[in-house]
Amino acid sequence: MPGLEDLYREIILDHYRTPRNRGELDPPAVKIDGHNPLCGDEITVYLAVDGTGDDAVVTDIKIGGQGCSISQSSASMMTKAVIGKQVGEINAVMRRFKSMMGIDNIELEEADSEVDLGELEALQGVVKFPVRIKCAVLSWNTLANAIAASAASAADDA
């Protein structure tokens, strides 16, 4: 068995103990819930986006909900990785991250290989614990839904 130290890297535990960007955002920021039905994890992503399309910029993001060390730290790291970024860039990070998680229906684009995952690399050990992969990607899937919801509401406003 891969050791627990592969999973519980120090940086992960740090994000778990001291999660970044916890809280809420008021509308017009979107608010999207995600569940992991397996273990009961619940996450809420609050997302403020400025602009439309791939150039739109995530101006703020907050996380609510409860979850295990992996889902909480993954969410926390995610907020750092996306804040101030453009949607196009974020999608590239998301593809790289999911592909690192061994999720095989991701179609990587050529430029993705240049994406630097930074701290998120620390979650690499999760792949060795297949049941935890869902924990690590929960926040990202919820973010994807939040981005879609932002785009939809931007379209409604237009």
Added chain:
Amino acid sequence: MPGLEDLYREIILDHYRTPRNRGELDPPAVKIDGHNPLCGDEITVYLAVDGTGDDAVVTDIKIGGQGCSISQSSASMMTKAVIGKQVGEINAVMRRFKSMMGIDNIELEEADSEVDLGELEALQGVVKFPVRIKCAVLSWNTLANAIAASAASAADDA
């Protein structure tokens, strides 16, 4: 395996080849259908009853439908055994017959031991072929329903 000769006794084949009391009866005789969902056998019992209660007399009975040698011959023998008999007597024969067929939720009454099954004894070999038991009792179960229906319609008339 018990030999086929235990099942296909000559008297059974005779009733099969030359079924007695085939046909129909007009109302007010009751008409009741029975099915054996296992093999598709279908039987129709036409029953004319005179009187009410256990003393009522079966004045006529006819059989319609299609079935295997066992169900057809059993029906044919049954008609001979019940025609002109009182319902109380018929029920006793029915109990004896079903108990001979190994059907175990029959509550025999004391006097039943004196009932003479006559020709019906020939069907005894069926017990050794459990799947055929349903064929042998189909006509009797349908008769029971027909007797109940007669009683009900007699009650309606009263």
Added chain:
Amino acid sequence: MFDLDAVRSQFPLLADRTIDDSRVVYLDSGNTSQKPRRVIDAMTSFMETSYAPINRSSYRLAGEATEAYEAGRTAIARLINAPSADEVVFTKNASEAMNLVAMAWGRANLEAGDVVVLTEMEHHANIVPWQMLAQERGIEIRWVGLTADGQLDLSNLDELLSDAKVFAFTAMSNVLGTIPPTKKLCAAAHAAGALAVVDACQFVPHNVTDVQDWDADLVAFSSHKMCGPTGIGMLWGKMEILEAMPPFMGGGNMIDTVTFDGFTTAPVPAKFEPGTPAIVEAVGLAAAVEFLEDIGMANIRQHEMSLTRYALDTLNARFGDDITIYGPDNVEVRGGIFSFEFRDLHPHDVSQVLDEKNVCVRAGHHCAKPLMQTLGVNATTRASVYLYNDEADIDALADGLDGASDIFGF
């Protein structure tokens, strides 16, 4: 094609079981198939070494069990060329799958007066659920009739399909052996704007199946007829159709979340799999698929075509006018199922006499009573073959039939 003795030796019941000191001639695979060693061993060894809950717990043993269960789904997807394993929903049998279609898709999409088209050769599993829906909300059922040789009479198909919402039909008749032109029928359904639902229970075990080539919408079949365990069946469906359907049954595993006020559903396929599924059976099913793939579905079909030819020729040659075999004579459009009338003997008696020779056939209506009505009988005798049968089995059938006349003297 393949080594028949080697294949048969893998089925313990066929290789070793005797009754009255003689081997079993199993000609009832249209009903349910025998199980090869590989399937039995897969189930046994899974229970001995790897049994655990799936989808719920997160320790390694449970993770492994979940993977083993999902491997069953992947195997089925591969076998029928489904675009994605997630489109394969496990049910308890094909009947549940058909009920799922009629009840979940049907209740959501059909109203009084809506038309569902079936064929006269359907199994009760593809009739009764629609009749239940008809009782509940007054849908209309129309029936595609048959030609004299037991094929679908497609002459008025367009008329029957006009305004229809569903066309649900068998890909191979369990009574006549007839193999209708499924791809063409799916196209006809779609041209009329109807959902194409295929009962592939008898087809998948014996043929190369390609649901994408068919362009079917929903396809039901059973594990137990394809060398796999009992207790598990499948509904394959196009993802967008499954996603748009409401759940059929509620409970654990099929939910996203539940509160005191209501619930939301999990993604497909979990949405349609409430409670603890047939875990061990999915493992056995994966082994069955691998077993069939190793032999090759095309080879199985070839073998059965030649056996079908042999059976039709042998029985007709030996019994002439004394036997009436239903269904088409052309083995290109029929599988190895032979329903017949024999010398006015009742099927139940025929089966009884054959049983004395250890020849196992089915006598009855074969869960297709409306078809019996069309054929004008109330039962037939049915022999059906599979990859493990050979010409000697057909000969045993014919010999057994010969004996029948002696008893009844017809």
Added chain:
Amino acid sequence: MFDLDAVRSQFPLLADRTIDDSRVVYLDSGNTSQKPRRVIDAMTSFMETSYAPINRSSYRLAGEATEAYEAGRTAIARLINAPSADEVVFTKNASEAMNLVAMAWGRANLEAGDVVVLTEMEHHANIVPWQMLAQERGIEIRWVGLTADGQLDLSNLDELLSDAKVFAFTAMSNVLGTIPPTKKLCAAAHAAGALAVVDACQFVPHNVTDVQDWDADLVAFSSHKMCGPTGIGMLWGKMEILEAMPPFMGGGNMIDTVTFDGFTTAPVPAKFEPGTPAIVEAVGLAAAVEFLEDIGMANIRQHEMSLTRYALDTLNARFGDDITIYGPDNVEVRGGIFSFEFRDLHPHDVSQVLDEKNVCVRAGHHCAKPLMQTLGVNATTRASVYLYNDEADIDALADGLDGASDIFGF
């Protein structure tokens, strides 16, 4: 009571499976139980020597198979003291059984505004089917609340039950271990004129069950939690109630006759068993019942009561305020299921750390999300025991928990 080593040696996975060279400490039987040799062998040998269709064909092999299948029904009837084996309906799992109740009985008997009473400790299997019915026809669901120690708060039961048509409740909570007073609750339901429906999934495997003493109307449970195979569950019901219910699913076997115009149903239990059932699984289930009966349900309950006492005492003594174990402390009213909070660690992390020591527990909402809401958590860690567990397993759990703090430094 009984020889624990002898019992454990009959479970191949517990006796022989190792991960990282150490044996598996299986504390997830509330989820699903391990399978004894006797059950595995019964299934294997049935598939090797006796597999055949049931209820349909009439040769001897099929007759034998039908008897073997029906022996499963008889065994279940005996186990729960049902008046007749015909009152036992086989389903695919307990969830299907609960859906059958909600959909077949419910659709026939409940209208908008009708009241169904559940409890806050129900499993999703006894919630979601009713919520589906609520969506469909606007029935009202009322909830029996809990006391501080996780028992049912019966103080306002009469009020909740007034005008209720159904009272459906668990005979043992799969989260809290709580064993409510089932007999009393059935009486309360009847006094209010409501149907008494019991989810006995967690109860039957661990206790002497007497449905007649309970005077329950309908009772659902699963094979896989009681040493039996996956793929089969049961609904027991009073005959007159089952007879008055419409069918749930349509297809072969459940019909009396089918014409182009409609169908009539077969007698109970066939009426509720469409298609080819879980034949091999019924055979395995009969073996499971015999296995349990040989040990004795009263002995199993005794063993689990003392193990429960040991577990509560050990965990509380070792971890004091660092652990919160839900449910009553009195082992007379609880079974061997321990859901707990540990040192603010998330259950998923607790389970991960325990898994490294090969201790298998479940982390999550246990298919009881509304109960999680009542408890004010979104998940718990849950250990659950069965006849094969012993004090060493509890000690392994406690040792594993000790290790958890080291990693997270809480």
